[in-house]
Amino acid sequence: MAPKVLHIGPLTERFNQRLADEHEVVQLWRQGDALAYLDEHGGQFDVVVTSARFGYSAAMLARMPNVRAICSFGVGYDAIAVDLARERGIQVSSTPDVLNDCVADLAMGLLIDCSRRISAADRFVRAGLWPAGNFPLARKVSGKRLGIVGLGRIGKDVARRASGFDMQVRYHNRRPDADSSYGFEPDLPALARWADFLVLTCPGGAATHHLISAPVLDALGPEGILINVARGSVVDEQALVSALTEGRLGGAGLDVFQAEPSVPEALLTLDNVVLAPHIGSGTLDTRLQMEELVFANLRAFLDEGEVLTPVV
């Protein structure tokens, strides 16, 4: 019998169609109440296809006794019940590396935008304010100090880009990275105090929940800029809003939020904040590579019994 695939949430039309053409698929989002559907039919499925956005909960997994692999679109797996999957010997794959460039590019874009105030300047020109006076002076990027929280694959690509801007780089990880020559800072507030820009590229999940809280934001200070291309959960969003509205933090470039797609109302009116709707990996080029990697993982699992890029 052909293996049965449960597709959790819609991706692009092309992806959905390709999956349905190549495999025997049920699209969960079309089945009404998801858990009620799985109570009745969960036992039929061998493989799950999901994404970083839709995830795959423990409640779903508990209703699916025969699942053997979970193939996810996206590098982050904080929304997937990986501990339970591991306990049950279920393989989990994500799509690492293929999106590093785009996420690192966006981090640099947000950093430059916040510092040089490109979005604010654009609003200024569109509002017809230029004839009435010059746009206020902004702050230089090149040669500044960059603190990276989470020097993993994406963090290293941010650091590499920053070297082209003659920036000094230090980082904070749980442990020093033996392969890296950048300065390791075990004390996160100390890194924030040193840095002009603090860029977050660490994974989401329980281990990094609200890692960036009021003391770290205060250490970054009224001239410091926070860039988050990681997960909304890494930042205490209320503390961030307070720091920004009270002028205790210089600015922020945010691609991710605590309760996407909701963005705190207070951020919408702040001119020193650049907001993006979780577009880190969102280019045609990268999304296609992510798609190919999901299909390659699925194929490898079905043909050889092993996914190619397992989550560790």
Ligand code: 8YV
């Ligand atoms: C999402 C992401 O995967 O890769 C990740 O972890 O957050 C993004 O690339 C994308 O929005 C699709 O869910």
